[in-house]
Amino acid sequence: MLVDQFRPHVEVYTRVEGRWMRTIYRPDETIALNSLDIFLSIDEVHFGIDFEEEIEE
Structure with a gap:
């Protein structure tokens, strides 16, 4: 699983x-990790991240 x-x-x-x-998941989709019997929403994976916020270098 690769998380952007x-x-x-x-x-x-x-x-x-x-x-x-390869399966690509985008907003409002549920990620299926069948080998682990886990299902996650994109919102759960990216919880607390503001993509509009600028990144400081």
Whole structure:
């Protein structure tokens, strides 16, 4: 699972019949981590993050 820190975007990679498959999740979608029997909303993963706030360098 890759979580973007700059926008509400998550990629989940799963192995299906020997091949890696990528599923992209965006706002208002539920992330399925079937191997762990866990379901998360994008809002839960990015809880407390304000994407409009500028990043200080």
